[in-house]
Amino acid sequence: MRLLVVEDNAELAELLVKGLQTAGYEADILSTVEQAASVLHTTFYAALILDLGLPDGDGLGLLREFRHQNNPIPVLVLTARGGLHDRVLGLRSGADDYLVKPFALEELVARLEAQLRRPGHLLGSSLRIANLEFDTRNRQASIDDQPQVLSARETAVFELLMRSKGRVVSKKQVEDHIFGHSGEVASNASEVYVRRLRKQLSERGAKVQVHTIRGVGYLIAEEK
Amino acid sequence: VIRFKSIISRIVILHVVAVVITSIFMSLALSWLLNYATNNIHNEAMQEQAVSVGEHLTARSDGVLELDLPREVRPLVTAINLALDRLEQGFRIQRDFIADPAHELRTPLTILRTRLDILEAEPIGQALRKDVDGMAHIISQLLEIAELDAFVIDPLEKADLRSVTAEVAEFVAPLALAQAKDVALLGTTDPVWVRGNPEMLSRAIRNLAENAINHTAPATTVEFIVEPDGTVSVLDHGPGIAEDERHLIFQRFWRRDRSKPGSTGLGLSIVARIAELHSAEITVQNRRPAGAKFSLKFVPLKSSS
Numbered sequence: 001m002r003l004l005v006v007e008d009n010a011e012l013a014e015l016l017v018k019g020l021q022t023a024g025y026e027a028d029i030l031s032t033v034e035q036a037a038s039v040l041h042t043t044f045y046a047a048l049i050l051d052l053g054l055p056d057g058d059g060l061g062l063l064r065e066f067r068h069q070n071n072p073i074p075v076l077v078l079t080a081r082g083g084l085h086d087r088v089l090g091l092r093s094g095a096d097d098y099l100v101k102p103f104a105l106e107e108l109v110a111r112l113e114a115q116l117r118r119p120g121h122l123l124g125s126s127l128r129i130a131n132l133e134f135d136t137r138n139r140q141a142s143i144d145d146q147p148q149v150l151s152a153r154e155t156a157v158f159e160l161l162m163r164s165k166g167r168v169v170s171k172k173q174v175e176d177h178i179f180g181h182s183g184e185v186a187s188n189a190s191e192v193y194v195r196r197l198r199k200q201l202s203e204r205g206a207k208v209q210v211h212t213i214r215g216v217g218y219l220i221a222e223e224k
Numbered sequence: 225v226i227r228f229k230s231i232i233s234r235i236v237i238l239h240v241v242a243v244v245i246t247s248i249f250m251s252l253a254l255s256w257l258l259n260y261a262t263n264n265i266h267n268e269a270m271q272e273q274a275v276s277v278g279e280h281l282t283a284r285s286d287g288v289l290e291l292d293l294p295r296e297v298r299p300l301v302t303a304i305n306l307a308l309d310r311l312e313q314g315f316r317i318q319r320d321f322i323a324d325p326a327h328e329l330r331t332p333l334t335i336l337r338t339r340l341d342i343l344e345a346e347p348i349g350q351a352l353r354k355d356v357d358g359m360a361h362i363i364s365q366l367l368e369i370a371e372l373d374a375f376v377i378d379p380l381e382k383a384d385l386r387s388v389t390a391e392v393a394e395f396v397a398p399l400a401l402a403q404a405k406d407v408a409l410l411g412t413t414d415p416v417w418v419r420g421n422p423e424m425l426s427r428a429i430r431n432l433a434e435n436a437i438n439h440t441a442p443a444t445t446v447e448f449i450v451e452p453d454g455t456v457s458v459l460d461h462g463p464g465i466a467e468d469e470r471h472l473i474f475q476r477f478w479r480r481d482r483s484k485p486g487s488t489g490l491g492l493s494i495v496a497r498i499a500e501l502h503s504a505e506i507t508v509q510n511r512r513p514a515g516a517k518f519s520l521k522f523v524p525l526k527s528s529s
Contacts, residue, residue: 012338015338015342019341022342102334102336102356102357102360103337104353105341106341167398168398170390170394213407213408214406214445215409215410216393216397219397
């Protein structure tokens with residue numbers, strides 16, 4: 001599986017490639033928006049790691065162009081701009097995830113793998129936290145390698161939480177994920193399904209905790 | 225002869241008086257100009273005005289001003305013009321410097337961080353990574369301050385305080401959980417439109433949030449409350465703020481406990497500066513039995529606008 005790193009600082013690019021190699025990925029390096037645009041037309045990469053401050057333009061423009069052409073390549077944006085609102089703008093322009101410099105290599109690999117484990121971008125397809133596992137291909141949850149039966153909606157919530165490991169999933173995201181954009185949703189619907197999922201997981205010995213962040217959303221983490 | 229002499233001396237005196245008055249007036253006007261220009265260096269809007277005053281003087285000095293003025297005053301005007309030119313150049317350099325320092329500083333830090341990540345030298349590697357992270361934090365805050373010093377607020381800009389606060393709460397929640405603390409977002413769930421730049425509002429609230437999470441007692445919750453009048457409050461269960469420290473906490477680099485790692489003493493000064501730029505009111509109260517409540521009241525927009 002090959003990745004593409006678009007970063008204009010040659011030293012950083014080399015180090016990232018070296019770091020990605022130790023995590024088991026091969027990567028090519030490009031340093032301009034123009035090169036990236038033409039190479040991505042002809043070559044398939046499993047994911048793109050894109051620096052926003054490139055010498056010949058803003059990576060966000062390239063990103064919008066891809067998405068406009070329905071190019072589904074997972075894109076992880078690197079940026080020196082640390083603003084929280086910048087982050088939101090980046091995600092709205094079509095980035096799948098966003099890392100602010102300086103970041104830990106471990107974090108880069110973790111975020112990358114969360115993207116690569118989407119169906120269709122298969123790197124092995126399982127997401128793991130503690131003794132919990134979720135296979136994104138057949139949407140099967142397991143605890144200590146024992147397959148578990150969950151309802152369709154519990155599975156939907158579980159998948160969303162597992163994909164967002166380490167980050168908060170908003171109530172709205174949970175509702176959209178369970179019900180799509182159809183019809184009215186009861187105001188406590190997300191809470192109901194999260195509570196059921198939490199109960200199922202703890203009864204079956206999962207060593208994780210589903211935190212409720214009041215007024216904000218939910219977050220799954222290893223039990224302490 | 226005596227009469228003639230006295231007429232002459234009167235004319236001389238009148239001249240002298242006229243010159244003295246003119247030069248006093250000129251020097252007052254020019255020193256006011258200079259003061260105006262230099263005292264307000266931190267205020268971009270004023271800077272622009274001062275620079276444009278400078279440009280006026282410069283423009284006129286090429287044609288009208290220097291020609292119309294008595295020869296004695298010309299060097300003074302030229303000197304002032306040169307000073308204003310240098311001032312303007314200074315502003316330009318400062319603006320250019322602030323335009324993209326983030327990239328210049330953060331990229332080498334990333335290189336350093338990645339090198340340490342690849343390096344297999346535990347536990348020294350771990351200690352070094354922690355040092356780099358600490359330095360990255362300070363640099364981030366200094367960059368925020370530099371940006372704020374050059375920031376011009378767009379009077380037409382508006383932000384939804386409720387959604388900005390929700391973004392911040394989402395962002396800081398994992399940091400709080402990692403310290404066995406919690407966050408909660410309370411108050412209105414409707415949009416609250418206020419005058420201001422969303423990124424700046426977000427930074428102010430994030431700094432209050434990080435401060436609150438660092439100070440709140442273990443196993444307690446930091447609460448965010450958004451009110452329809454444009455107020456956002458951040459409440460913690462920490463030691464609170466002593467009366468005699470209240471005027472100090474918003475100063476740059478002030479820290480109660482200098483030995484405490486990870487604190488730069490810059491966070492609250494960033495909050496104060498953003499509040500000032502937005503004509504927002506900051507209030508700090510202590511809570512019973514323990515804790516602090518920081519509130520920012522922004523200028524609300526009518527729901528119709």
